[in-house]
Amino acid sequence: EIVMTQSPATLSVSPGERATLSCRTSQSVNSNLAWYQHKPGQAPRLLIYGASTRATGAPARFSGSGSGTEFTLTISNLQSEDFALYYCQQFHNWPLAFGGGTKVEIK
Amino acid sequence: EVQLVESGGGLVQPGGSLRLSCAASGFTFSKSWMSWVRQAPGKGLEWVANIKPDGGEQYYVDSVKGRFTISRDNVKSSLYLQVNSLRAEDTAVYYCARDVVVITAAHYFDSWGQGTLVTVSS
Numbered sequence: 001e002i003v004m005t006q007s008p009a010t011l012s013v014s015p016g017e018r019a020t021l022s023c024r025t026s027q028s029v030n031s032n033l034a035w036y037q038h039k040p041g042q043a044p045r046l047l048i049y050g051a052s053t054r055a056t057g058a059p060a061r062f063s064g065s066g067s068g069t070e071f072t073l074t075i076s077n078l079q080s081e082d083f084a085l086y087y088c089q090q091f092h093n094w095p096l097a098f099g100g101g102t103k104v105e106i107k
Numbered sequence: 108e109v110q111l112v113e114s115g116g117g118l119v120q121p122g123g124s125l126r127l128s129c130a131a132s133g134f135t136f137s138k139s140w141m142s143w144v145r146q147a148p149g150k151g152l153e154w155v156a157n158i159k160p161d162g163g164e165q166y167y168v169d170s171v172k173g174r175f176t177i178s179r180d181n182v183k184s185s186l187y188l189q190v191n192s193l194r195a196e197d198t199a200v201y202y203c204a205r206d207v208v209v210i211t212a213a214h215y216f217d218s219w220g221q222g223t224l225v226t227v228s229s
Contacts, residue, residue, distance in 0.1 A: 034216075036152075038152075041221070043111075043218075043220055043221045044144075044202065045219070046215070046216060046218075049215050049217075087152055089215060091213045091215045093212070094166065095168050096215075098153065098154070099151060100151040
């Protein structure tokens with residue numbers, strides 16, 4: 001079973017700044033990694049799949065990078081609507097697994 | 108527009124049962140793998156189960172095997188999760204999600220519902 005570790009747990013950022021979120025997997029998942037945004041009371045939203053491909057409708061300020069065991073989600077020029085929880089998910093092995101999440105909050 | 112609307116959650120005693128439903132629209136449901144994903148209070152997301160488009164294969168996370176059953180009705184474009192022998196640790200918001208299948212066993216989720224809350228408590 002692949003263990004997913006996201007860091008930091010909470011990230012305080014000012015609007016207009018850049019946020020860098022990390023996701024680490026306990027074994028290589030190649031590029032089989034997705035990122036989701038989740039706001040309370042709403043449906044989670046796919047942002048990135050294949051480690052770096054933006055999903056339909058995801059703004060260009062969201063970018064993903066990495067492969068193997070180390071991945072990064074970067075949010076440039078943070079907007080008010082970007083303050084939320086972010087989860088990574090590996091789809092390399094069963095069971096499908098999510099990280100514990102990073103909360104991006106207003107500084 | 109893809110829409111997934113869950114229902115059927117509620118308060119249930121330990122050992123009890125519920126049947127969760129997910130009504131799908133805006134896409135060809137009968138051609139899509141579908142999943143249930145849950146989020147316990149203060150915790151992250153956890154994939155629970157998924158089902159092949161024709162309903163012929165189902166997969167579960169170990170913690171729910173033998174207690175939960177995923178099923179579907181392609182005529183009604185509906186997904187179900189029968190949850191039995193409920194435990195306090197099953198308390199969570201349960202989301203219905205559409206799988207994107209990259210290759211066999213490589214699934215992520217491109218559409219989600221807003222969830223239905225299951226609370227297991229005496």
